[in-house]
Amino acid sequence: MRPQVKKTTFCPGCGAGIITQALLRAIDELGLTMDDCVFVSGIGCSAWIPSPLLNADTLHTTHGRPIAFASGVKMGLPDKHVIVVSGDGDLSAIGGNHLIHAARRNIDMTVILVNNGIYGMTGGQTAPTTPYGLTTITSPYGNAEHEFDISALVVAAGASFVARWTTYHPRQMTKSIKKGIEKKGFAMIEAIAQCPVQFGRVSKQGSAVNMLKNYKQNGIRVEKAAKMDAAELQGKIVEGEFVDLDKPELISSIAAALQGRTGGNK
Amino acid sequence: MMGNQACTEGVIAAGCGFAAGYPITPASEVFNSLCKQLPKAGGTLLQTEDEIAAVCAAIGASWTGLKSMTVTSGPGISLMQENIGLAVATETPLVIVDVQRLGPSTGVPAVGMAGDMVQVARGSHGDYQIIAICPESPQEMFDMTVHAFNLAEEYRVPVFVMAEGFIGHMRERVVIPDESQIKLVNRKITQGGETSTRCDFLDPDVAPMPVFGRGFKAHVTSSCHDEHGTRNLSDPDVMHRYIMTPIQKILSKRDRIVEVEADYEGAKLVLVSYGVVSRSSRQAAAMARAAGLKVGTLRLKTAWPFPDKEVRAAAESADFVLVLENNTGQMYPYIKAESAHACKIDFLGPQVLGQIHDPQYILAKIREIMK
Numbered sequence: 001m002r003p004q005v006k007k008t009t010f011c012p013g014c015g016a017g018i019i020t021q022a023l024l025r026a027i028d029e030l031g032l033t034m035d036d037c038v039f040v041s042g043i044g045c046s047a048w049i050p051s052p053l054l055n056a057d058t059l060h061t062t063h064g065r066p067i068a069f070a071s072g073v074k075m076g077l078p079d080k081h082v083i084v085v086s087g088d089g090d091l092s093a094i095g096g097n098h099l100i101h102a103a104r105r106n107i108d109m110t111v112i113l114v115n116n117g118i119y120g121m122t123g124g125q126t127a128p129t130t131p132y133g134l135t136t137i138t139s140p141y142g143n144a145e146h147e148f149d150i151s152a153l154v155v156a157a158g159a160s161f162v163a164r165w166t167t168y169h170p171r172q173m174t175k176s177i178k179k180g181i182e183k184k185g186f187a188m189i190e191a192i193a194q195c196p197v198q199f200g201r202v203s204k205q206g207s208a209v210n211m212l213k214n215y216k217q218n219g220i221r222v223e224k225a226a227k228m229d230a231a232e233l234q235g236k237i238v239e240g241e242f243v244d245l246d247k248p249e250l251i252s253s254i255a256a257a258l259q260g261r262t263g264g265n266k
Numbered sequence: 267m268m269g270n271q272a273c274t275e276g277v278i279a280a281g282c283g284f285a286a287g288y289p290i291t292p293a294s295e296v297f298n299s300l301c302k303q304l305p306k307a308g309g310t311l312l313q314t315e316d317e318i319a320a321v322c323a324a325i326g327a328s329w330t331g332l333k334s335m336t337v338t339s340g341p342g343i344s345l346m347q348e349n350i351g352l353a354v355a356t357e358t359p360l361v362i363v364d365v366q367r368l369g370p371s372t373g374v375p376a377v378g379m380a381g382d383m384v385q386v387a388r389g390s391h392g393d394y395q396i397i398a399i400c401p402e403s404p405q406e407m408f409d410m411t412v413h414a415f416n417l418a419e420e421y422r423v424p425v426f427v428m429a430e431g432f433i434g435h436m437r438e439r440v441v442i443p444d445e446s447q448i449k450l451v452n453r454k455i456t457q458g459g460e461t462s463t464r465c466d467f468l469d470p471d472v473a474p475m476p477v478f479g480r481g482f483k484a485h486v487t488s489s490c491h492d493e494h495g496t497r498n499l500s501d502p503d504v505m506h507r508y509i510m511t512p513i514q515k516i517l518s519k520r521d522r523i524v525e526v527e528a529d530y531e532g533a534k535l536v537l538v539s540y541g542v543v544s545r546s547s548r549q550a551a552a553m554a555r556a557a558g559l560k561v562g563t564l565r566l567k568t569a570w571p572f573p574d575k576e577v578r579a580a581a582e583s584a585d586f587v588l589v590l591e592n593n594t595g596q597m598y599p600y601i602k603a604e605s606a607h608a609c610k611i612d613f614l615g616p617q618v619l620g621q622i623h624d625p626q627y628i629l630a631k632i633r634e635i636m637k
Binding site: 002003004034035038040051052055056057058059060061062065068069070071072073074075076077079080097098101251254258 | 283284286305310312314315316318319322323324325326327328329330331332334348349352461462478479481482483484485486487488489494496497
């Protein structure tokens with residue numbers, strides 16, 4: 001933590017604290033130091049996890065763009081672990097294009113996408129992740145739009161590693177963040193997090209404790225979910241690791257292509 | 267050599283380490299040739315999903331210590347605006363080559379027009395100061411691209427090379443000097459120490475940069491911040507410094523930055539222009555002088571910071587200032603503001619928008635004014 005930072009900006013009960021712990025434990029358990037990492041974030045509550053909290057190189061950027069900035073950082077510092085921490089609005093709404101193209105390129109970075117299902121910082125507006133039918137400040141008659149399955153989207157876009165865990169499962173989340181950091185390729189951990197102040201209120205789930213209980217009750221492992229039909233999965237949060245594969249990473253691929261050409265083996 | 271190719275040679279000669287781009291006419295040739303040439307010169311590239319990502323990636327790479335650039339045209343600049351503001355706010359060295367085209371909107375891709383002269387200086391929200399320079403030939407596409415990197419590195423600011431489609435696609439002889447003859451500037455890097463006591467930002471004499479990856483624990487945010495990079499949204503003094511110091515950083519050095527070509531001694535009428543129009547302006551002035559008319563020229567090699575003193579001096583020495591621009595008068599209000607107190611002033615766009623001014627057409631206007 002930056003020594004000069006004396007307080008966080010998070011509301012009481014926010015899931016950001018659990019995710020911060022999971023991230024720092026992952027870095028520590030991997031034997032890395034903060035100087036081995038560069039953190040990039042965008043706009044939204046969870047973008048404040050790395051900046052200003054973490055005592056490391058941090059780049060706090062505009063709304064939706066952290067993955068685009070992080071791509072430049074990674075190309076300049078291929079030996080560092082580039083870690084993006086930002087929200088569902090930032091990375092899947094305004095920044096959705098950068099998310100899918102970074103996954104498609106398979107550039108080596110770890111994205112922790114904090115999904116609270118709503119725009120928290122701006123006062124509880126409907127997000128692409130807000131459940132169908134939920135009443136919010138911008139959906140006063142109920143949300144008429146369907147929600148994004150971000151993990152499925154990023155798997156389809158070609159990521160090397162994709163996992164989803166709720167804040168009720170911090171140990172599993174930590175383990176997946178470790179795998180994501182170690183993965184040579186694009187890795188995303190979708191961290192479902194409670195926002196009692198906004199989401200908790202409109203969903204009538206109430207306090208952080210109730211929301212965590214809800215995660216406990218409705219969380220279901222991907223392996224088990226595979227054997228269930230759509231009706232059974234209604235209201236469930238499918239958790240686990242959706243993809244974990246090895247395929248050529250962008251920067252290594254660029255180097256290999258250049259090597260091939262200069263080697264004159266055409 | 268084509269102007270856009272000369273630009274690529276300039277990018278390489280300047281020691282650029284990273285370029286990002288997205289295809290767009292009439293700028294594509296720069297990124298196309300960089301894709302082939304930059305890796306051989308030790309640099310890397312990223313063809314991004316859009317121009318937003320291009321400018322973001324270039325800014326990210328600049329923070330790793332690499333000289334970075336992107337290249338585009340008007341529609342791309344429009345998309346980049348938000349993060350041009352971020353580059354200003356975070357004091358990031360960055361070169362943006364703008365091979366301008368006919369607008370508004372998608373307009374005419376292959377026809378050059380100086381359509382972005384104001385949007386590069388004023389297009390992102392808030393108050394700020396960038397540097398923009400205007401080549402008039404393929405040779406200057408090389409020279410000014412190198413110069414743009416030097417300015418960006420020296421002042422930690424985005425620098426725009428304001429080419430037009432005409433110059434980008436023009437073919438002329440270009441002399442590329444020997445490497446030893448090219449002066450290069452590299453940014454100052456911080457000596458380290460604690461982030462909480464170190465001055466990483468907001469120094470009117472340009473703070474050394476705490477680039478990433480060297481253990482400096484740089485705290486970089488585009489939100490209002492103090493000298494250490496610490497976000498501050500409550501102290502009015504910090505807000506004032508956050509806006510004013512990056513502006514003063516450039517304006518206090520404007521005499522070292524601003525360049526013009528002045529050739530108006532004894533002239534009653536001064537033609538003021540920049541970019542490709544300056545070629546027509548010089549020829550029209552030569553024709554007028556041959557006909558006994560006292561006509562001079564002032565060419566703005568720098569568009570931003572605006573050459574206010576230089577324009578004022580020209581206006582105060584003459585009876586008439588005629589502004590020539592390949593648009594409907596984007597710089598004209600700024601030139602008029604420095605001239606109207608001293609002499610008469612008028613604007614002359616090209617005979618048909620999107621065409622280069624015909625020197626005969628300029629001469630006819632000169633005769634009309636001076637009769």
